[in-house]
Amino acid sequence: FVLRQRVDIVNALCRSGSSEYLESVLDILLSQEQLTWEDYQNILVPGRSLHTNTRQLLDLVFSKGVEPCMYLMTALQQVLPKFTRAGSNENINEERDVTSAHALMTQRARLVRELKDVDGLLDALVASGHFSSLDCDVVKLPTRTPSQQFSRYQKKLSSSVLAQSSFVGTYGGGSVMRLDDIYTEGQLELPQDLSEANCVCVTLEDIIGVVGTVNTEADTVLLSGDAGSGKSTLLQRLHLLWARGAALQEFLLLFPFSCRRLNSEQRELSVIDLLFQHCCWPDRDKDEIFQFILDNPHLILFTFDGLDELKDTFSDEQRLCCPTQCAPVPIVLFNLLQGCLMKGVRKIVSSRPQAVSPALKKHLRKEVILKGFSPSGIDSFVRKHHNDPTVAVKVLQSLKTNRALLGLCHSPVLCWIVSQCHKELLDGHEESPKTITHAYLMILQHFFQRHSSVNTTDGLSWMLQHHTTVLHLGQLAFVGINCSAYVFSQAELNKCGVTEMDVGSGFLIQSKSMSSNHIKTFEFLHVTIQCFFAAAFIVLSTTIEHCTIPRLFKTQDPLMAPLGSTCFHGCLSSSEQQQKPLDDRDTIEAKHQNIQITAMFLCGLLSQRHQFLWLQCCSRANIEKRAKLVAKCLSKSLHKHFKSIPQPVQGEKKSMHAMPGFVWLIKCIYEMQESAVAKDAMSKMDVQHLKLTYCNIGPVECTALAYVLQHLKNPVGLQLDYNSAGDVGIEQLLPCLHICQSLRNNNISDEGISKLITKGILCENFQKILFNNKLTDNSMKYFSELLKNRQNFFALLGNNNISAEGAKQLAEGLKLNHSLKYLLWGNKIGDTGAEALAYALENSKSLVWLLVGNGVGNAGAFALANVIRNCTSLEELLTDNCITRPGVDSLREALQHNIRV
Numbered sequence: 097f098v099l100r101q102r103v104d105i106v107n108a109l110c111r112s113g114s115s116e117y118l119e120s121v122l123d124i125l126l127s128q129e130q131l132t133w134e135d136y137q138n139i140l141v142p143g144r145s146l147h148t149n150t151r152q153l154l155d156l157v158f159s160k161g162v163e164p165c166m167y168l169m170t171a172l173q174q175v176l177p178k179f180t181r182a183g184s185n186e187n188i189n190e191e192r193d194v195t196s197a198h199a200l201m202t203q204r205a206r207l208v209r210e211l212k213d214v215d216g217l218l219d220a221l222v223a224s225g226h227f228s229s230l231d232c233d234v235v236k237l238p239t240r241t242p243s244q245q246f247s248r249y250q251k252k253l254s255s256s257v258l259a260q261s262s263f264v265g266t267y268g269g270g271s272v273m274r275l276d277d278i279y280t281e282g283q284l285e286l287p288q289d290l291s292e293a294n295c296v297c298v299t300l301e302d303i304i305g306v307v308g309t310v311n312t313e314a315d316t317v318l319l320s321g322d323a324g325s326g327k328s329t330l331l332q333r334l335h336l337l338w339a340r341g342a343a344l345q346e347f348l349l350l351f352p353f354s355c356r357r358l359n360s361e362q363r364e365l366s367v368i369d370l371l372f373q374h375c376c377w378p379d380r381d382k383d384e385i386f387q388f389i390l391d392n393p394h395l396i397l398f399t400f401d402g403l404d405e406l407k408d409t410f411s412d413e414q415r416l417c418c419p420t421q422c423a424p425v426p427i428v429l430f431n432l433l434q435g436c437l438m439k440g441v442r443k444i445v446s447s448r449p450q451a452v453s454p455a456l457k458k459h460l461r462k463e464v465i466l467k468g469f470s471p472s473g474i475d476s477f478v479r480k481h482h483n484d485p486t487v488a489v490k491v492l493q494s495l496k497t498n499r500a501l502l503g504l505c506h507s508p509v510l511c512w513i514v515s516q517c518h519k520e521l522l523d524g525h526e527e528s529p530k531t532i533t534h535a536y537l538m539i540l541q542h543f544f545q546r547h548s549s550v551n552t553t554d555g556l557s558w559m560l561q562h563h564t565t566v567l568h569l570g571q572l573a574f575v576g577i578n579c580s581a582y583v584f585s586q587a588e589l590n591k592c593g594v595t596e597m598d599v600g601s602g603f604l605i606q607s608k609s610m611s612s613n614h615i616k617t618f619e620f621l622h623v624t625i626q627c628f629f630a631a632a633f634i635v636l637s638t639t640i641e642h643c644t645i646p647r648l649f650k651t652q653d654p655l656m657a658p659l660g661s662t663c664f665h666g667c668l669s670s671s672e673q674q675q676k677p678l679d680d681r682d683t684i685e686a687k688h689q690n691i692q693i694t695a696m697f698l699c700g701l702l703s704q705r706h707q708f709l710w711l712q713c714c715s716r717a718n719i720e721k722r723a724k725l726v727a728k729c730l731s732k733s734l735h736k737h738f739k740s741i742p743q744p745v746q747g748e749k750k751s752m753h754a755m756p757g758f759v760w761l762i763k764c765i766y767e768m769q770e771s772a773v774a775k776d777a778m779s780k781m782d783v784q785h786l787k788l789t790y791c792n793i794g795p796v797e798c799t800a801l802a803y804v805l806q807h808l809k810n811p812v813g814l815q816l817d818y819n820s821a822g823d824v825g826i827e828q829l830l831p832c833l834h835i836c837q838s839l840r841n842n843n844i845s846d847e848g849i850s851k852l853i854t855k856g857i858l859c860e861n862f863q864k865i866l867f868n869n870k871l872t873d874n875s876m877k878y879f880s881e882l883l884k885n886r887q888n889f890f891a892l893l894g895n896n897n898i899s900a901e902g903a904k905q906l907a908e909g910l911k912l913n914h915s916l917k918y919l920l921w922g923n924k925i926g927d928t929g930a931e932a933l934a935y936a937l938e939n940s941k942s943l944v945w946l947l948v949g950n951g952v953g954n955a956g957a958f959a960l961a962n963v964i965r966n967c968t969s970l971e972e973l974l975t976d977n978c979i980t981r982p983g984v985d986s987l988r989e990a991l992q993h994n995i996r997v
């Protein structure tokens with residue numbers, strides 16, 4: 097019967113599209129011991145189609161012999177009573193015992209799923225005299241099938257993930273914001289490779305998808321991005337979508353970890369402890385659930401947020417392969433990332449870029465970079481943040497007029513600050529901020545005033561009123577930054593004098609935790625806010641050591657000692673005081689990145705603009721002394737940087753390839769807003785060429801760069817390729833465009849281009865711009881104008897989005913230009929565009945590379961034959977287009993002519 101009716105059985109079990117019937121049959125066969133747990137797993141393979149699973153059941157039962165087949169028929173009859181077949185009915189019906197017990201059996205699978213309150217049911221049965229307490233004990237033994245235990249665990253895990261991911265942490269201090277209401281897509285990109293390709297934007301799904309994979313054998317995806325770029329929030333979004341069943345459904349279990357919290361785990365743990373104790377405890381059948389995880393790694397996803405916050409540096413030296421073996425948590429984590437442990441489980445790890453050492457890169461499946469908000473992202477975030485659309489419009493308008501502030505808003509954390517402080521921003525009492533420090537001071541004042549009984553609008557009194565809170569929180573922050581501690585116990589709060597009232601100011605929030613150990617801990621709203629308080633402490637404290645400030649600026653020095661001040665060591669636990677050996681330049685920078693952010697805030701807080709705040713609570717002499725010291729340290733660090741530049745090879749220009757440390761020092765100078773400091777710092781820069789390629793320069797860095805580079809003694813050639821300046825950044829760079837040579841791969845669109853070109857026409861240095869950006873036909877009129885006026889431009893517009901229409905406009909300018917060598921590869925100008933260009937370029941003698949990859953067909957080829965006839969410099973013309981035989985013949989004929997000439 098099983099063999100004969102195979103098709104009907106498969107159809108009957110799968111007709112509903114749900115696996116409910118199949119699961120019920122399996123449950124029955126399991127309870128009758130006709131199937132083993134192993135059989136069950138072989139049949140019900142998650143992710144495989146229902147039909148295949150059902151066929152697997154039939155094959156297996158058939159191979160087991162007649163008796164299991166009889167049980168299968170009975171089970172089918174129970175689960176699908178209408179499923180009757182001639183020849184089988186009588187037998188089945190004979191054996192059928194239509195009792196209520198039987199009815200219960202039929203409904204078994206559904207009842208098991210739906211019965212949540214077993215205890216209540218048992219009580220009722222005992223009360224009605226149907227059950228003894230002994231019966232109850234028997235029922236309470238674990239009698240669920242493995243799939244039911246598993247789905248129960250999955251439900252528990254997803255409901256705790258849902259609870260943890262629904263709200264955004266930064267809206268602490270009383271206000272709560274749902275992630276759904278505020279989440280705004282950030283700009284996600286794959287790393288730009290060296291082949292000059294356009295940067296590739298990706299979506300949330302692509303983080304796990306195949307796009308951008310560089311090592312198919314590795315399981316770890318890196319999500320990298322600067323401080324406050326939104327990495328934690330993006331992971332939180334992924335968690336939320338998974339828990340809701342809206343994304344990542346190929347994974348049955350998702351285990352989210354925070355490296356920040358893993359830091360506090362002092363015990364040695366095994367993977368099993370890590371999963372169950374730090375994420376979700378299985379109330380029963382722990383071993384079976386773990387076995388399921390081991391057997392199905394492809395159905396499991398781990399996320400690790402903030403690898404840079406882990407006290408230990410990634411290393412692949414200590415091997416751990418056994419999932420039940422205990423080891424220090426960082427060792428377990430590193431072996432998971434490498435795939436030594438639990439190979440096949442997919443991992444997403446987020447980190448600031450500086451913390452990604454070459455050792456880790458070897459083990460990455462791919463990298464995805466989060467670049468903060470795009471201009472439209474800023475718009476949408478501000479609108480989401482304000483229920484009242486008129487307020488949102490006002491905030492956006494005010495951003496339009498303050499371009500430096502708009503630049504800051506590309507960083508989501510700053511966009512959040514600006515939106516929170518919209519009242520302060522819009523009331524016009526104060527100059528609106530253009531430095532990061534100013535924005536953070538604004539949020540400080542905003543939080544204090546929100547909780548203050550006295551409504552103070554002038555800066556004089558708010559700082560005075562709250563300066564002890566700033567001091568307490570500052571000390572806690574400073575101690576933490578010094579030893580990479582971001583989670584604090586109540587005892588640590590007490591040691592730094594942090595009172596309940598200080599906590600009430602809203603800057604500290606209670607840590608979220610999925611761990612089974614429920615000790616209350618605190619963390620700052622955001623780690624950059626911790627850096628800000630640490631800097632405020634350095635300004636206010638009367639007890640810091642003299643060397644603290646110089647040490648802040650020595651963070652590029654590999655052998656730098658910790659900031660440590662003996663008077664604070666009392667605040668640290670002995671484990672915190674143990675500094676780990678510094679072993680690798682990349683990771684040293686990572687460990688010090690928060691110290692660098694602290695140093696940047698210190699520059700801002702001691703700037704002339706903000707000194708008045710501190711003068712209310714500290715002596716003028718003290719503040720002025722510290723401000724002088726900071727300026728001196730900055731200048732010294734930059735000079736040291738310049739001195740390290742090697743002498744040029746004979747005949748070449750002296751060139752400096754800036755390291756990330758250079759960009760940080762420039763940002764510190766910008767925060768100080770003192771042109772004397774900028775001038776002094778630049779006075780020693782003795783290079784002819786400054787290469788800032790791949791330096792992660794976004795709009796904020798462009799503002800700082802333009803501020804400082806204006807003070808150069810002699811102009812340099814500035815190369816800013818492979819950064820993310822974007823339209824807003826370009827605008828900030830205008831004052832130093834005269835020294836700029838190239839801006840390839842910078843996310844520039846038509847909006848940014850008009851201003852750039854107006855200025856670019858006047859800048860002789862500007863020769864090689866704008867390949868691999870986002871330009872369209874709309875900006876070709878500006879380029880046409882530029883080409884008419886400038887004869888030393890040699891490369892233009894490769895890999896943008898220009899079509900025939902744009903090519904026609906450009907042709908106008910090209911007629912008058914005799915310098916261009918490289919033009920328009922990787923666009924989509926087609927035949928019509930090629931014809932227009934061919935006409936304009938008829939007499940060109942300079943072109944080397946033209947129209948590769950542009951969808952040009954035969955008509956275009958015929959037209960371009962003329963260009964070939966006359967232009968002897970051409971090396972590559974029409975590779976990668978759609979030309980067929982007639983077009984090729986015409987080009988060949990032109991080439992022969994060219995060669996003869």
Ligand SMILES: Nc1ncnc2c1ncn2[C@@H]1O[C@H](COP(=O)(O)OP(=O)(O)OP(=O)(O)O)[C@@H](O)[C@H]1O
Pocket residue numbers: 264265266278279280281282321322323324325326327328329330402447448477508509510512622623624
């Ligand atoms: N996509 C987003 N939508 C809405 N708000 C966001 C988004 N990303 C970040 N934010 C806001 O910015 C704050 C900082 O972001 P987040 O903590 O995710 O940055 P991060 O990259 O993890 O920073 P760090 O490296 O310093 O830990 C968030 O608390 C939130 O207020």
